Every structure is written in structure tokens, then in C-alpha cells.
Amino acid sequence: MHTCIATVSLSGTLTEKLAAAARAGFGGVEIFENDLLACPLAPEEIRARCADLGLSIDLYQPMRDIEGVPDEVFAGNLRRARHKFQLMNRLGADTVLVCSSVSPHAVDDDARAAGQLAQLAELAEEFGIRVAYEALAWGRHVNTYRHAWRIVEAAGHPALGVCLDSFHILSRASAPEDLEGIADIPGEKIFFLQLADAPLLAMDVLRWSRHYRCFPGQGGFDVTGLVRHVLATGYRGPLSLEVFNDVFRQADAGPTAVDAHRSLLLLKEAAGTAELPPPVVPTGVAFAELLTPDAEPVTALLTALGFTRAARHRGKPVDLWQRGEARILVNTAATARRDGPRLAAIGLESPDPAAAARRAEALLAPALPRRRAPGDAPLDAVAAPDGTELFFCATGDPELPDWRADFTGLPVTPAPSATRSEATRSEATRIEATRIEATRIEATRSEGTRIEATRIDHLAVTQPWHHFDEATLFHRSVLGLTAQASVDLADPYGLMRSRAVSNADGSVRIALGVGAAPADDTAHAAHIALATDDVVAAARAFRAAGGRLLPVPANYHDDLAARYDLADDELETYRDLGILYDRDAGGAFRHCYTETVGRVFFELVQRDPGYRGYGAANAPVRLAAQHAGRLLP
């Protein structure tokens, strides 16, 4: 089905909006009157621009308060309509939206409304235009789709039909039966279908609609159910997004249009009108990749955390560091020095990497070009909306190529100068060497550090402010992960939000975070949480190896004493090491943080199997300590 977006849903000038909509793959646009009025292009030029971009102009929205008004007011409305129909002919738009009156002059008289709409349709027909009548949820007398249809039916004009809008319908629908009236409307009398979702807020409906709409799948409405009802009537017109949202108005139109089109593709999949490659849920975290202009601060931290440099990429300046099942790639490829180390990529264990990438690409995630040397393993990778690279790969699966095949083994504790020579190792021995290496790593214990079954518990990634809700939708629908509720985290300088996505067994957990304001995109570092069986032992080992932990104020631990019945020595240990504590119905969560290097830090985590959270209750204390910038000696 034809996909369409209203220009009001995107930021910028009309021509910027058109370009963004076309680039994101939409087939058409609704042009909002204010966008046209502010555009220096003549209607014919706008029409040509749209044609160039492959966009149809599916709807024009110029008229309000048309019907159900006194005769003399209606005469003026018809005069205005004639102007607009001329304009629409110049634009090449053949459907006009008429919203139900909100005017204080409107009278509660269906016959009058029907008669006037028929007159309007008669005029429209002269211009080859169809009139789509829509009930606004706050319309003065007409505010339900059933009522709008009764009037359209009474008017009985071939150029008059209804426009259905998911917001106006679902914001008033309290039960599934409220959608059943859609079946009474013949599909050919539904001239247009506008789609928007919204969070379920108890709020006056006008404000809710004008500022808080979101793309389907981001809010709480059953937009899919509504689309199914509409399709059952035989409707085959456009699926068009019309989203008024204060945040999208500020965001770059390009990414917003991509977010928008992805949500529409997902909606089509859910409604059964489009087939996409099915989701392939990741089964673990293969690696996290840090990009850093200088390996030193990262490797010092990894060494203190008990990681060992296990292998080096054959053709790129990338080292594989490993501890137990946790693998960190340290990539020193050229990057801007001032950025410092940052989390650049996540390797997700995938039972079918190629299929996972196909779904992501079908859902508009850009596939990443891999400059591969001959013989390198093929790696399926796409960019997440925030730019993080997602690699779909397999570790040690006999059925699939192993991403580690591109890495050559190294002595477990090599002298830094010894590493270069490894790159000359012959191709023939490479894969075998890696296998041996892997075995060796599992068996080795570096001096004084007990190697436990460490793995990556979760990754926390900061999202661009304007695209936070869409990031959740991406991870949910593209990767097949499940989202928890969004939580507010009180940073000293503003409320952050965080929302976790995970797979069923918790072997993939990603916490998506966002700052308090648009400018905060870079205000908070990403982090990698390492699961340990014993956070106290892990923290002590880290400190003994020269690592520096984030200190936690004594007041926090005094409060722990008031809240929980912890043994005195346990509490003293936590105090000493800066360990935080949380508990839910499923168990306890103990965690502490390393220093931050560049834009990344590590967390050591001891999670009881039943605990579902991420220590959000402790976030204000952690964030304040990070702002203060002190570290434990």
C-alpha cells in the first residue's frame, strides 16, 4: 500500500521536508497549509519538485470550520474553497481534508452540515477534487467517525467521503466495539486514512493531539487493530502519518522521516499487508567494540578488570580482549582524538546473521560497508538509529563462520612490542591458531586474579534526544527484543530517561538512555556492565590491579542501613568499595562503577537471577558522583 506522511510531522522548510520524505522511501505527502504559505516556490514548482522526488501529493489540508454554519458564513467558505481548489489544481492534489467545525458559530444540525458538504463536494467535483470529511475528537458537534459517516451518507455526493484518523478515533475509544462501526462504511467512501499513535496520557484531548502524538508503535493505541478494521472495508488508499509532536518539530527531518517510515513498515507488517524478513532474536552479546585514538587508557582499564589481550585482527588495528565470556574489541583506527574512547559497536550473537541483517535493512537500517580483505569472514552489520554499529555474528557455533576467524592469536600477556610480528603469521595457520588461542584463554589465570564466568550483563547506550522513542521501537521491532517501561533518572542537572530492552533469557540487555534536553546528546557516557558472581571480589581484584572505582557518599550507605537489614561488615565492605545495592521482588543487585575514560566506563554487576532491573534507584547517586569526578584511591 502507498505510504504517505503529512509535512507537519517533519521539521524544516517544505522543500527540506519533501526531500527527507522521499529519501526515507515514502510514496507521497499530505501538504499542510502553513508549509505551503511559507514556501517561496509556486504551487507548480512544488508539484514539479514532488514529481522529481517521486512523491505524490495525496492530500491538502487548507480548510477548517466549513460546515454546519449559517448561510452567510458558508457563502464566504465556498468563496475560500474555490481559491483553494484552484490552488490544488496547480499543485496536482486531488483530495482535500475538511475537519469537522470547532467554530462557535457552528450549529448542531446534521441536515445543514450534510447539505453544505454536498455543495462543497459539488464545487470540488468541478475541479476534479474529492472532499474527505473528518471528525475531530474535539469537534463542536461532530466528534466521532460514526457521526461524520452519517452526515456523509446523508449528503450522498460521489465527491464526498470520510477521512479516518487513528488519533481522533482511538483517543475516544474505550472498548474494541467502538471500532465496529468502521465496518458500516463502504471502503470506497473512505477517502483517506491518517495514522498516529500517542502515549496513554490523561490529558485534555486537544493538547494531547497537538503536542504528544507519536509514530505507530511508539505509543499506547491499537493502531494495528484500527488499520485491520479499515482494510476489511476494502480501503486501498494511502496509509498516511500525521503526527503533531513538539519534539519532532525540532529534530532533523532526515532521521525523523526514516523513523516514521520504519514505524509504518512495521504497522503494515502487523496489519498483514506487507511481508518483511522475520526478526531473528539475538542470543547473546559476542563483543562490545571501543573506538579510541589511543589504546592506553582503555587497555589499562581492561587489564585492571582482568581482561587479557587474546588476539589481534589480521588486517585492522583491532585487538580482542577477553575475560571469560566477555569480549571487548579495542579499535585504534583513525578517529578524532578529542572524542576519546567510545562505544562504537556491539556484536550480537545471532542464530542467523544474514537474516538478522536482512530484516534490519528492510527496516531502513543502513547496511555497513565492510572493507574486507580476501579471506575475512563475512560480517553482517547495520547502523542503529544512534549510529552504533550492530554486528550480527556467531561465536563458536559449528554451523556458522566464527567472527574470531579474522583474529590471530597472541601470547596471553604479550609485551606490547611483540604484537606486530603476529600479523605476519601465515594465512594457513590462522584459523587453527585462533581455536588454540581460545582454548588457552579459557584455561589461563593471570597472576592473583581468579577468572570467573564473567560476561557482559548489559550495555548502556545514550540515544539522540529527538529519537529516543524511535530507538526503543527499533530495538524492539528490528531486533525482536522486549522493552521494559521507561524510567526517569534524576541527574543533578536534569531528568534523564532510560528504557531497557532485552531478550527472554536476559543474555542480551541494552539500556537506552537519553539526556534531559536536546543538547545533552553527548552529556552522558555509555557503559559496559560486566556480570560477576561476586562483585566484592571483582571490585577488590580491580582495585588491587590499580583500577580506580567511583566513590559513593557515606550518606548513601547510611541510608542502606536504614532501608535494608544488611550485616555491618557487608555494609562496611560496600562503603569501602563504592558498591551500590538494590532489591526487587526477584532478588538483589549489587554494582559498582569504574572511572570514565573518554565517553565510556565499566560497571561490575552481581545480579541475583530473579532481579529484573538495572539499579535505576541508585542512578541519581551514581550520576552525581560522576559529575563530581572524584575517584576512590
Next chain:
Amino acid sequence: MHTCIATVSLSGTLTEKLAAAARAGFGGVEIFENDLLACPLAPEEIRARCADLGLSIDLYQPMRDIEGVPDEVFAGNLRRARHKFQLMNRLGADTVLVCSSVSPHAVDDDARAAGQLAQLAELAEEFGIRVAYEALAWGRHVNTYRHAWRIVEAAGHPALGVCLDSFHILSRASAPEDLEGIADIPGEKIFFLQLADAPLLAMDVLRWSRHYRCFPGQGGFDVTGLVRHVLATGYRGPLSLEVFNDVFRQADAGPTAVDAHRSLLLLKEAAGTAELPPPVVPTGVAFAELLTPDAEPVTALLTALGFTRAARHRGKPVDLWQRGEARILVNTAATARRDGPRLAAIGLESPDPAAAARRAEALLAPALPRRRAPGDAPLDAVAAPDGTELFFCATGDPELPDWRADFTGLPVTPAPSATRSEATRSEATRIEATRIEATRIEATRSEGTRIEATRIDHLAVTQPWHHFDEATLFHRSVLGLTAQASVDLADPYGLMRSRAVSNADGSVRIALGVGAAPADDTAHAAHIALATDDVVAAARAFRAAGGRLLPVPANYHDDLAARYDLADDELETYRDLGILYDRDAGGAFRHCYTETVGRVFFELVQRDPGYRGYGAANAPVRLAAQHAGRLLP
């Protein structure tokens, strides 16, 4: 009365909040538990810091879900309370807030609640602490102040009283009678009074409270009425602000604390517990002052607008430009070049400049130090919250010194090189010269330009994002101006807001604007709107003199033709000159815009006497044209 602010109302770390509260003149603070937990200072150190700053700690907020719970839960609560009372002794805080339970474990049993609160108060008394019990608007069983008081009364413990909170009371109050129950509470049983205002939103009360509270006078609640009721009981405890607001969480604590204290001072004035110098409403705009590193672009614009350089300041690089009653000062004192010209000051005609300044200073507007030469007229000036300098002055009032006395006359159209010599003119002839000058200006017509009764119609000033509501309160309460409703203006890159303040006869009109996001502080230029009797003539004269007008898309004027019955030639003239048109019940408004220089532009305005607005409906078109940056030839 003692003024106090809850630390949750301010952004930053606890120590930053304390410093800001003290600097703004508060006498005390409520310490919010999360702020304490995240603070590296020990409670004794916090106590000492507060003492140093002259702040008392009037309340501590650590406990929730205390009462109306099963015995075994309550035993744990008492244990926790003992910890907290010990902490409060270390802090030197003697009142603890207990909010009514929201716990699902809470039972609907007043006797149980009263008994448990009495036990808690008994324990508190051992520590010299009083318990203030507050009904949350969303409390599970106790959610009105009357109910909280019934329970406190039933408990009958001397260390137990109520805390009243204006948000919790007024968010549920639908009629003035709802406040009458306050009179039933003896003043000495009201242990604390928390104050917050809020915009009148139809929204679920928890969300409304947690994110949208604002300072008294900024919202829609009758906080003053509530305070009067409470004072009538004999209550003489602190007036304490407790404002949860997402915006304030991000703002600099210093200005927020000043905004907060100002609103509390105004509340005290309104409630009759404090006397402030009364407002002196300005009666006109004496001048607008542009600060610019280079006079050239500004003077070219002023010249094209028909202004003449009329005088120069005796001791400063400031020129007075005049056309009719509109006066612009061009100040070339050292400023950062990259800023370009900006609106730095507004001269307000005042019937009593000294009294106007006294009120502003009493309401925490910083008085501006004037480096005056001996003999300069005394000028009363303060800084508005956005940094704009406000001068209270008089023009041509025989009873008051004339601010123009510091300026010496110039030839009306001087050669630029001739101006310096004027500075040597003797003191004795200065004032007389100015008088002569003023007369001369009124009488002069520069070549080809008809001088009309031009004056400043309005000034539009961009406010810092985090302090927009407080800017309105400042202009309303400090200057005695009246505020219109806030309107949204759709900029292509986000929703701006604008709110106009004016005096009764419209001779002072200031439009306060704010960008769509915190980073937009500098995104929009200020402007000076000049009133003309004939905007067409003024625009033509401007263009004839080499001025460049902002072009308006043809689509806009096509729409005007559809909306209004304008004569064809009138419309063509508007099209040619980029004149916009608006109409309300009181009349029409015609306006056009000049190019922008630096951070300022001019508007030419023809306002029918009854028209009340500022052409907000046309703002999207104007803003888009300004972003496009094109100009009429």
C-alpha cells in the same frame, strides 16, 4: 516571615543548591533525601555549610508510606525512622515530613493511621523532632487536608501536626469553600506550609505535580488565597517553595533561586505580610538601545528607516537617533564583535523613576552601576532577568530630569567626520542645545521622506528558555504590566512561544519570546516594531532609501485573497512590499520586516486602534522567510 525553598526545586548538587538559595536571599531550605544521599559531605558538614550561608534546615523529607500499614511493615518503618531521626539530629533539622501512604499495603483505617503516627511522633519527640503529616493529592486513602487533619487530631500527640501544600490542596479544590476547612486547624498544629503553583492543565495529578509545578504567580492557582487562609489560623512558620519542574531541573540554580525568591516576595506582598515599594507603571517607551561593535550596519538601517542622528552622549560613544517619537540609541562601546548588533537596553518612561527602580531592586533585579561623569543626569536602571537593561526615565517632563540632558545636539544630517567635535561643547549650553535639537528634529523632513508620528509600537525580546514563565512574572509584577495569553509560534525548526505584556493604553508593549529548546536562547533575534500611520508609505520610503525588506512568499498573499476581501491593488501592493495582514475583532494589523543585522531587526507596523495582537498568525511565514535569508531587492 521566614522564606524557604526545597532543594528539589533547584538544579545541581546539594552544595550548589544551598549556595544559590542563600545568594537569592532565602532564610532556609528543605533538604530532599536524594540530594543528601548523593552529597559527599557528612550531615555535620552540611549543617555547618548551611550555618555559614545563613540558612536554616527547616524540613527533611525522607519518609514515605509510613502509616496505615500492617504492624510488621510499621515495625520496619519505625526502625527506618530511628535512623533518619539520628541523621536529622546530625543535620540540625527538627521537622520531618511524612506524606500520606500511596503503598498498596496501606489500609483504609483512620484509627490505625492515627495510632501509628502517634507512635512515630513519640519516637520523634525523643529526638526533639516534630512530624508534619501531609495529604498527597494521590494518597491511597488520605488525599485531602481535611482528612489528614482528622487523623492528626485523633492521634492527639504534641509532636504531630499537619503540613499543608498548596499544590495538593488546590489541584483538588474546585470551589473557594474547599479552603474553608483550613480555619478548623489551630495555627500551632500547622507545622509547615509548602507552596507551589501550576498551570491549569487537565492531566493526571501525579504527572502534573511531578513535572509541571511552577513558582507562585506563574500558574493558575490562587496560592495567595490559600496563604491568607493559613495565616488566619495564626500560622507563623516558614513559607516554603516545593516545586517539581522538569525545566528548573535543567536551569542554572542561581537565576532559578532568584526567580523563586521573587515569586515568594510577591506572594507575601499579595497576602499582606510584606510591604514592597508599589509598582510604577511605565507610560511609554523613551528609547531602545542597540549595542554594536560597528555602527555602520545599524546606522544604514536607521537612515533608510527615516531616522536622523539627533545627538551624541557627552561622555560615551552613544548616538541618539530619532524619528518622530521613536528614539534609538546606538552604543558602540566595546563588545564582542561576533555578537553583532543587539538590543541591549530599553528606556521606559516613568512618572517616578526612582520609585520604579526601588520596586525592581526590592524584587531582586540587580541595580546597574552607572559610571556617571559629574553632571550627568542620574539614571535609574536595573537588569531584567534576561539581562536586558531597563532604564526608568522621563522625556520632556518639566518635573523630572530629562535623560536627554546627557546628550548634546548635532546637525541633523551631519557628515560622519563632524561628530567628534560636538563632544567639546560646553556644559552650560548642553541642556538648552538639546531642547533646541528636539524641536528642530520634529520640524525637519529629510529629503523625500515624510516624517510621520512614528513611535515604538512594541519591542520583542528573546528570553532564556529556562526562565520564560518567570520573565512574564517579572514584567507583570515588577513593572505593573498586564500579560496576554501565551501563544505558540510555529518556527520551521520548532515551536516558539510568545507572550506579550503591555500597559493599559498600549504605549508600552513588550513581546517576550522563547525558542523551542534550551539551546535556542540565541536562535531568534530581537526586534523593534515602529508604529506608522501608513505602512505602505513607510515601506516604500524605506525601500527608496536603500533599505531591504523581508520577502513574503506569493502563496501567502494568494491565501490572503482567499481569506479576506482585499482590493486587488491593495493585495498587489502588499505582495510587492512583503506586507503581512491580520485582523481581529478590533481591527486590522499590517506589518512588514526589515533585514536582520546581527541579532536585531525592525518591523513596520500599522495598527488599527482596536487591534490587540502582534500578528502572531503570520509568524510562521515571517520565521521561515528569515531562515531562508533572502531579501527583497
